[in-house]
Amino acid sequence: MADSEFSSSDDTTVDSQEDTSEESKHEFSEDEETLIIRMFNLVGERWALIAGRIPGRTAEEIEKYWNSRYSTSQ
Structure with a gap:
C-alpha cells in the first residue's frame, strides 16, 4: 500500500531536473569564461x-x- 502513495510523475520530475542540471554544468557564463x-x-x-x-x-x-x-x- 505504501507503494501506491508514490506516483511515477515524481520520478520523471527528478529525471528532468537531473537533465537540466547536467546541461547547465556544461554551460559557462560570460564571467566564468x-x-x-x-x-x-x-x-x-x-x-x-x-x-x-x-x-x-x-x-x-x-x-x-x-x-x-x-x-x-587546428
Whole structure:
C-alpha cells in the first residue's frame, strides 16, 4: 500500500531536473569564461587552481571546456 502513495510523475520530475542540471554544468557564463581565460594566462593548465576560483566547477569540467573551446590543434 505504501507503494501506491508514490506516483511515477515524481520520478520523471527528478529525471528532468537531473537533465537540466547536467546541461547547465556544461554551460559557462560570460564571467566564468573571462575568468578562465585570465587565470589560464596567469597559471597555465593548472585546472584545479582555476576551478578553485569558480564555485561549483571541477577541474575536469574546466579542462574539458577549455579543450573544446580553445584547443590549438587546428
